Amino acid sequence: MYKASYTVYADEVIYDGSYDPNETICKIEWKIADLLDMMAHHGVELTDENIERILGNRFERTLKERSIEEGWEIIDVIVDDAMYE
Numbered sequence: 001m002y003k004a005s006y007t008v009y010a011d012e013v014i015y016d017g018s019y020d021p022n023e024t025i026c027k028i029e030w031k032i033a034d035l036l037d038m039m040a041h042h043g044v045e046l047t048d049e050n051i052e053r054i055l056g057n058r059f060e061r062t063l064k065e066r067s068i069e070e071g072w073e074i075i076d077v078i079v080d081d082a083m084y085e
Contacts (some may be wrong), residue, residue, distance in 0.1 A: 030063065 044050055
């Protein structure tokens, strides 16, 4: 049994259940192949120089930040749908 107390959205949450609050429930990995697919979709020439140009333009940081923002919205919808259908 896990007993955890932690803060979410500035409110303290008490959880006294069997799930580990630190367990990863979803992990998404993006590959160079994904970038190449999108580059081809946009008609961008598939060269190392173009890959480096894209990756060097805050790519990883922006992708992480935007994915987290979108992820919270998705979790909110899933919880709402599951609990209030």
